[in-house]
Amino acid sequence: MNILGIETSCDETSAAVLQKGHVLSNIISSQFIHKTYGGVVPELASREHERLIVSVVDRAIIEANIQKTDLDIIAATSGPGLIGAVMVGLCFAQGLGYSLGLPFIPVNHIEAHIFSPFIQESGDRKALSEPFISLTVSGGHTMLSLVDPDLHYNVIGRTIDDAAGEAFDKTGKMLGLDYPAGPLIDKLAEEGDPEFHLFPRALTSHSRTSRSYRDNYDFSFSGLKTSVLNYIEQNDRAFIEKHLPDIAASIQAAIIDVLVEKTVAAAIKYKVMNISVAGGVSANSGLRKKMAFACKEQDILLTIPKAVYSTDNAAMIASLASLKLARGRAEQNSYDVAPFASFDYC
Numbered sequence: 034m035n036i037l038g039i040e041t042s043c044d045e046t047s048a049a050v051l052q053k054g055h056v057l058s059n060i061i062s063s064q065f066i067h068k069t070y071g072g073v074v075p076e077l078a079s080r081e082h083e084r085l086i087v088s089v090v091d092r093a094i095i096e097a098n099i100q101k102t103d104l105d106i107i108a109a110t111s112g113p114g115l116i117g118a119v120m121v122g123l124c125f126a127q128g129l130g131y132s133l134g135l136p137f138i139p140v141n142h143i144e145a146h147i148f149s150p151f152i153q154e155s156g157d158r159k160a161l162s163e164p165f166i167s168l169t170v171s172g173g174h175t176m177l178s179l180v181d182p183d184l185h186y187n188v189i190g191r192t193i194d195d196a197a198g199e200a201f202d203k204t205g206k207m208l209g210l211d212y213p214a215g216p217l218i219d220k221l222a223e224e225g226d227p228e229f230h231l232f233p234r235a236l237t238s239h240s241r242t243s244r245s246y247r248d249n250y251d252f253s254f255s256g257l258k259t260s261v262l263n264y265i266e267q268n269d270r271a272f273i274e275k276h277l278p279d280i281a282a283s284i285q286a287a288i289i290d291v292l293v294e295k296t297v298a299a300a301i302k303y304k305v306m307n308i309s310v311a312g313g314v315s316a317n318s319g320l321r322k323k324m325a326f327a328c329k330e331q332d333i334l335l336t337i338p339k340a341v342y343s344t345d346n347a348a349m350i351a352s353l354a355s356l357k358l359a360r361g362r363a364e365q366n367s368y369d370v371a372p373f374a375s376f377d378y379c
């Protein structure tokens with residue numbers, strides 16, 4: 034069974050082919066056009082997807098060493114995301130599927146991130162057989178969910194303002210870094226002192242406010258943003274430039290401490306000794322290290338996707354379609370599905 038997956042929800046045009054659930058190809062074309070604007074410009078993203086989609090899909094099929102006519106199923110992101118961007122990939126996938134007479138499976142982008150740690154490569158036997166706590170951290174979403182192997186999940190916490198990736202990108206922008214700043218802060222932080230400045234860690238045991246953090250699995254990063262802005266305004270530019278790695282490391286530590294504390298607390302509370310971390314921010318090396326350390330201390334098994342499957346990619350779309358099919362949970366008559374922009378937390 035060959036599945037073609039297509040992902041265009043934000044600024045990555047991606048197509049992947051999976052055979053019997055294993056990745057044969059995963060082509061990702063990142064749109065650098067947005068750098069000039071310091072963030073993703075929705076209309077430009079749609080136009081770039083339109084320009085790139087045919088060649089990206091062709092490359093995925095060529096790299097998989099199959100023909101278009103060997104495809105059995107088409108899957109694509111139907112949302113959430115930038116509506117115009119989602120529409121390009123979804124309509125393309127539906128058109129291709131219809132013309133080849135194939136079934137079409139719509140995939141929720143956030144759900145695809147949740148299950149991305151279980152993407153299988155050749156020879157892999159990663160079993161999705163135990164319940165797990167999923168920390169899903171991307172540019173648009175930060176949430177904790179309790180997930181069962183039958184693909185059901187309950188959201189137990191979410192950000193009440195900014196996403197963790199947004200906190201990386203926006204504080205990075207204040208420091209003069211390009212978009213997306215997350216990977217740049219990660220790199221700078223390697224050389225910096227995470228204790229150089231104590232930025233706030235809202236709704237955690239480190240928080241100085243009286244708001245209760247126990248049994249509270251929500252996140253808040255807007256105070257961190259304000260705190261970084263105030264810090265930059267209170268110090269001169271030369272000082273900021275000189276200590277850029279230290280400030281980056283301190284910002285990263287503030288974000289990571291919150292993510293790790295809440296995720297491990299949720300695993301203990303729900304007595305689920307498996308944690309997975311997914312989404313763009315799960316590529317962060319500091320988060321990977323600290324989460325691994327905290328999980329080891331509590332005897333919790335940690336699963337994180339390879340960096341290439343952390344950020345947006347079509348392999349996770351095809352992989353969730355494959356898992357849904359295997360569990361008899363793929364939607365029927367899906368050619369009717371329309372793109373959607375926002376996520377309904379269940």
Ligand code: KG4
Pocket residue numbers: 043170171172173174197198199201202213214215216219312313314315316317318343344345
């Ligand atoms: O999952 P993703 O590719 O797209 C969305 O669905 O949003 O996540 C993108 C986010 C951006 O905010 C980016 O800065 C962040 O993931 N990101 C990172 C790293 N790599 C990507 N944040 C911190 N450290 C990284 N290494």
Ligand code: ZN
Pocket residue numbers: 142146171172312313344345
């Ligand atoms: Zn994403």
